Amino acid sequence: MICFISAALTTDGFIGKDSAHAAFWTSKEDKKRFIEITKRAGVVVMGLNTYRTLGKPLKDRLNIVYSPEKLTGADAVAGVETTTKAPSDLLADLAGRGFTEVAICGGSQIYTMFMESGVVNKLYITVEPIVFGSGIKLFNKSLDFRLTLEKSVTTESGSLLLEYKVNK
Numbered sequence: 001m002i003c004f005i006s007a008a009l010t011t012d013g014f015i016g017k018d019s020a021h022a023a024f025w026t027s028k029e030d031k032k033r034f035i036e037i038t039k040r041a042g043v044v045v046m047g048l049n050t051y052r053t054l055g056k057p058l059k060d061r062l063n064i065v066y067s068p069e070k071l072t073g074a075d076a077v078a079g080v081e082t083t084t085k086a087p088s089d090l091l092a093d094l095a096g097r098g099f100t101e102v103a104i105c106g107g108s109q110i111y112t113m114f115m116e117s118g119v120v121n122k123l124y125i126t127v128e129p130i131v132f133g134s135g136i137k138l139f140n141k142s143l144d145f146r147l148t149l150e151k152s153v154t155t156e157s158g159s160l161l162l163e164y165k166v167n168k
């Protein structure tokens, strides 16, 4: 199972200004790659805060939302699943359903939980030419992983599209 993180960072290392700040500030190249890699995976995993920033589920992909409770009201959309499973249990469940790739789509709580559990083998990171000064970081606790940079593309507008492998 390939489990990858997809995230856009400001140049000063933030993924958002606060938990409710939607990640619509990213470049068109980042959005294009995000759509491409998440559709290839077919399943996107995110936390409830991130899900709420989207306004609606990501279409043509199974949306799985980490939430302490079942979705209600405007959050409850047909086809969107909730989970509280440990990352390895969720991946085993998805493998059993025929998925071979899973996209971990944030936010910080979910990126951290998956990275810490050791199941992430790839990171698609975009560094955007923008600063927030303060905000939410990619990971919210101490981690120690070595990465190998596999691909790096600089776009005309100055975004860096990076692909890393997590060294095992």
Ligand SMILES: NC(=O)c1ccc[n+]([C@@H]2O[C@H](COP(=O)([O-])OP(=O)(O)OC[C@H]3O[C@@H](n4cnc5c(N)ncnc54)[C@H](OP(=O)(O)O)[C@@H]3O)[C@@H](O)[C@H]2O)c1
Pocket (backbone or CB within 6 Å): 006, 007, 008, 009, 014, 015, 016, 017, 018, 019, 020, 021, 022, 023, 046, 047, 048, 049, 050, 051, 053, 066, 067, 068, 083, 084, 085, 105, 106, 107, 108, 109, 110, 111, 113, 136
């Ligand atoms: N730049 C990017 O690429 C990018 C991508 C995605 C998101 N973001 C940004 O990230 C920010 C949101 O991140 P965030 O860290 O605040 O929130 P988040 O990770 O999106 O979601 C946190 C929510 O998930 C729930 N949750 C976490 N672990 C759980 C578990 N094991 N079981 C059940 N529920 C669980 C939490 O429940 P509890 O309330 O019980 O703790 C909380 O409600 C926003 O600014 C968003 O725009 C940026």
